[in-house]
Amino acid sequence: MLWLLRPKDYKARAWSGEWGGTAWAPIWDCTYGFVVRAGSEEEARRMAAGHDGDEETKDYVDHKRVIIKSPWLDSAQSDCIPLASIGEDEVIIMDFKAG
Numbered sequence: 001m002l003w004l005l006r007p008k009d010y011k012a013r014a015w016s017g018e019w020g021g022t023a024w025a026p027i028w029d030c031t032y033g034f035v036v037r038a039g040s041e042e043e044a045r046r047m048a049a050g051h052d053g054d055e056e057t058k059d060y061v062d063h064k065r066v067i068i069k070s071p072w073l074d075s076a077q078s079d080c081i082p083l084a085s086i087g088e089d090e091v092i093i094m095d096f097k098a099g
Contacts, residue, residue, distance in 0.1 A: 003044035
């Protein structure tokens with residue numbers, strides 16, 4: 001199954017630029033969306049957390065990255081929506097940040 005992961009209130013925040021107080025502030029070097037193939041929501045969230053940017057809190061143990069806290073694992077901070085093969089025509093994800 002395909003899953004779409006985005007920060008909560010993604011559309012409103014993307015247009016307004018209001019990311020203060022979230023894991024995505026400051027806005028640079030962060031991932032704002034994923035489409036992943038996984039068997040469950042839990043696995044989709046784990047996959048996203050393993051490929052995120054500076055929106056996570058991490059540390060390094062024995063030269064390996066250890067995720068302490070990831071917004072992709074937290075349903076209060078991110079949405080994880082199954083994508084159906086049928087539905088209205090729309091761009092599912094375009095994630096571009098000029099800077």
